[in-house]
Amino acid sequence: MAEINAYNEAIKSGLYQKPTGLLGKYDNVRRFWEDEELGLYLRPYLEQLVARKRERGQRLRILDLGCGSGDGLEFITTITSKSLISEHDTEIIEPDMLELYQGIDINVGLLTQAREICDHRQNARFIQSDFNDFDLGAEEPYDLYLANYGTLSHNTDEQTVGLLTNIARQSQDGALIIIDWLGRYSYEWQTLWTKDISHNRWMNYVISYLPSVDGEKPPELSYFPLRIMGREEALHIYQQVKDKTGGVITLCNLADRSSFVGRHMDTAQYNPHCQPLRRLVNSLFEPNVGTNLDEVLIHYVLRDGFTEVNAYHQRFADCWNYLVTYTKALLEGSKPPEALAEMPLPLRRLLSTMKGVVRVAAGMEIGNARASLVEPQLGYCLRELEMRLQQGRGCGHGLVAIFEVVK
Numbered sequence: 001m002a003e004i005n006a007y008n009e010a011i012k013s014g015l016y017q018k019p020t021g022l023l024g025k026y027d028n029v030r031r032f033w034e035d036e037e038l039g040l041y042l043r044p045y046l047e048q049l050v051a052r053k054r055e056r057g058q059r060l061r062i063l064d065l066g067c068g069s070g071d072g073l074e075f076i077t078t079i080t081s082k083s084l085i086s087e088h089d090t091e092i093i094e095p096d097m098l099e100l101y102q103g104i105d106i107n108v109g110l111l112t113q114a115r116e117i118c119d120h121r122q123n124a125r126f127i128q129s130d131f132n133d134f135d136l137g138a139e140e141p142y143d144l145y146l147a148n149y150g151t152l153s154h155n156t157d158e159q160t161v162g163l164l165t166n167i168a169r170q171s172q173d174g175a176l177i178i179i180d181w182l183g184r185y186s187y188e189w190q191t192l193w194t195k196d197i198s199h200n201r202w203m204n205y206v207i208s209y210l211p212s213v214d215g216e217k218p219p220e221l222s223y224f225p226l227r228i229m230g231r232e233e234a235l236h237i238y239q240q241v242k243d244k245t246g247g248v249i250t251l252c253n254l255a256d257r258s259s260f261v262g263r264h265m266d267t268a269q270y271n272p273h274c275q276p277l278r279r280l281v282n283s284l285f286e287p288n289v290g291t292n293l294d295e296v297l298i299h300y301v302l303r304d305g306f307t308e309v310n311a312y313h314q315r316f317a318d319c320w321n322y323l324v325t326y327t328k329a330l331l332e333g334s335k336p337p338e339a340l341a342e343m344p345l346p347l348r349r350l351l352s353t354m355k356g357v358v359r360v361a362a363g364m365e366i367g368n369a370r371a372s373l374v375e376p377q378l379g380y381c382l383r384e385l386e387m388r389l390q391q392g393r394g395c396g397h398g399l400v401a402i403f404e405v406v407k
Contacts, residue, residue: 067103
């Protein structure tokens with residue numbers, strides 16, 4: 001009940017609606033970092049799945065577990081192929097390829113919102129149910145299962161093992177599952193880091209990042225438990241499912257998402273050292289809005305006793321800061337910063353990218369080339385840096401797992 005109350009509070013705030021930009025559920029980071037990053041992780045496997053279905057003259061059936069406002073439909077149908085520039089649409093799932101998108105959620109308010117948003121889609125339908133109780137065997141098999149943005153963090157491990165086992169048994173060869181748990185070692189909740197992961201599996205979560213329409217937060221917000229997941233724990237769940245299904249499920253990818261840009265960076269609710277980096281990266285993506293790049297620099301504070309986790313966060317922060325400082329020097333025409341002791345290849349490539357972007361921007365006659373061209377590209381490069389350096393440890397806001405059914 002606490003979870004339903006919490007999401008109802010978010011809906012009433014008015015910022016769980018579709019407007020986008022610097023604030024709200026659908027802010028720039030959500031659209032241009034998180035959604036696109038999830039899509040880029042899924043893209044190679046989705047392309048293979050769609051190609052197989054097309055060869056067989058079949059269409060896709062998609063099941064969105066904990067669909068909320070139906071965001072999964074827009075997410076999955078806007079993932080593009082790797083083609084660069086084309087006069088034609090490059091979506092991997094073209095309209096004629098989608099047979100059914102079915103969303104399941106227990107929250108009536110969110111389902112009402114989903115139906116309003118997707119009422120023009122004849123092949124979209126929504127059901128109120130606990131997805132753990134949904135009878136997969138009563139319908140035709142699905143090809144793709146979505147559980148994005150912490151959906152399975154509402155589950156116990158036993159529930160997740162049972163759900164994945166059921167999906168693997170009921171699905172045909174080649175079906176895909178994408179999960180996005182809350183990462184155990186996100187910097188946002190550094191105060192919750194622990195080595196006793198056998199007991200400390202849950203965090204008390206609150207949707208405090210969505211202010212009300214008048215700018216004041218509700219006097220009381222509902223907290224609810226969410227499972228936080230690290231790499232070893234995700235692999236343990238995977239092994240249990242493999243054992244129960246005779247090995248018909250394969251882990252394709254395990255990756256971190258949204259390091260230093262998760263929503264609770266701005267609230268500092270679980271870590272007093274957090275900087276409002278999500279707000280600042282939102283500003284990078286916003287056209288005609290200039291950003292103070294000095295404020296985008298990360299001041300990472302170590303926590304004793306977590307050597308490997310600290311090493312990841314510090315390395316990423318150092319590379320992030322170098323990319324930002326280098327871009328600032330390009331814009332100012334000043335001397336580039338002294339090279340880091342370690343200059344990873346992804347960082348060196350992104351420095352070259354930003355150098356080219358600044359050069360092009362300098363020759364363009366547009367209103368604010370820095371705010372509308374250079375800064376958005378810096379945002380994309382920071383996202384690319386994360387994707388290239390992440391280690392799938394659970395060090396981001398989300399820990400993404402992609403599974404394939406192999407029979």
